[in-house]
Structures are given as C-alpha cells and as structure tokens.
Amino acid sequence: MKKRVYHWQPELSTAIIYWSCTFGILFLSLILTLEHTRPYLISNIVLGLFFFFAFLGCNRYFMIEDEFLIVHALLPMRRKKITLPSIEMIRVGPKCIEIKSSEFKENTQMFIMTKKNKTAFLESIKQNSFFTATVIDDPELTIGKHY
Incomplete structure (x- = not known):
C-alpha cells in the first residue's frame, strides 16, 4: 500500500525567499534565451536548474x-522523524498548522498547507491510535511566525 503524503511549505518569510530566488533563476534563463x-x-x-529547484521546493511533505x-x-539535516506521542x-x-512537540528545535514549528491537504492530514493523524495530542482550531493563527 502506498503511503499518503501531505505537502506543506515553510513559514511565510522562508517560502517567499525560496520561491523568489527560484523564479529569479527562471527569469535569468528567459533573459539568456532572448539574447540568442x-x-x-x-x-x-x-532552465534545468530552475526545474531542479522547483522540484525541490515542492518536495516538502508529511x-x-x-x-x-x-x-x-x-535539507536532509532538517528532516525529522517525530514520535506521535511526543506531539503535545x-x-x-x-x-x-502549528505543531508543538519537544522534538522540534524551538518546541514548535509552523507549516503552510492547502485546505485540502490540511483536512486530510488532520483526519489521518486523528485516526492513528498513538496520537494523543489536542487539536485546537485557532482562526487567528497567521502564516507568519510571531514570537
């Protein structure tokens, strides 16, 4: 059986910087194409470098x-394998969504997700018997880090 993946993006500032640089590579390729x-x-x-970075940017998932x-x-050093009981x-x-766990570096991490991925992820994680954390619906949670 194929494992289900739920795609996410990092917090807003990191996502903006990453995708701006990636599309900067695309525009550089287009400028070079216009020269000849x-x-x-x-x-x-x-252009191949742009496709490589675009693939890497879409390769973030749960x-x-x-x-x-x-x-x-x-980055391989940022990949984590968190036990479900450690999620508070x-x-x-x-x-x-913001996940609070003692296994994260700052005890909490924020992930930007589409509505469809977010609801599918939450339904799937709630069905797991090892998951004991509380899920709080917070309409005031924004996509930027605010500490």
Missing part, C-alpha cells in the same frame, strides 16, 4: 508511519 535566436546551451542549463510523523524537508498540541489556522 536559436537554442542556447547556457540558457537551457539555467508522512504518517505507525507511531511516527515524518517531516520531510528540503496542533493549532489549526485558516492557512496553516
């Missing part, structure tokens, strides 16, 4: 396995 009237090797290489929540991030609370906002 025929296919140009360097512009194609830069996966629920037995008693673990796997947080797959862009999940705050659900209109466009994001």
Whole structure:
C-alpha cells in the first residue's frame, strides 16, 4: 500500500525567499534565451536548474508511519522523524498548522498547507491510535511566525 503524503511549505518569510530566488533563476534563463535566436546551451542549463529547484521546493511533505510523523524537508539535516506521542498540541489556522512537540528545535514549528491537504492530514493523524495530542482550531493563527 502506498503511503499518503501531505505537502506543506515553510513559514511565510522562508517560502517567499525560496520561491523568489527560484523564479529569479527562471527569469535569468528567459533573459539568456532572448539574447540568442536559436537554442542556447547556457540558457537551457539555467532552465534545468530552475526545474531542479522547483522540484525541490515542492518536495516538502508529511508522512504518517505507525507511531511516527515524518517531516520531510528540503535539507536532509532538517528532516525529522517525530514520535506521535511526543506531539503535545496542533493549532489549526485558516492557512496553516502549528505543531508543538519537544522534538522540534524551538518546541514548535509552523507549516503552510492547502485546505485540502490540511483536512486530510488532520483526519489521518486523528485516526492513528498513538496520537494523543489536542487539536485546537485557532482562526487567528497567521502564516507568519510571531514570537
């Protein structure tokens, strides 16, 4: 059986910086293409670099396995395998969720998710028998970090 993945993006400032740089690479490729009237090797290489970074940016997801929540991030050192009993609370906002767990570096981490992914993730995690945390619906939770 294929494991279900739930895609997410990091907090707003990090997402804006990442995607701005990624689309900057695309525009550089388009500028290089306009400089020549025929296919140009360097512009194609830069376009390939854009597709690589766009793929990496979309490769952030959650996966629920037995008693673990796997947080797959862009950098391998930021990937986490969190036990479901260690999750203390999940705050659900209109466009994001915030997971509070002692296994995170700052004890809490925010994730931007689409409404469809967010509801599917919450339904799936609530069905797991190892999950004991409280889920709080907080309509005032915004997508930017506020500490």
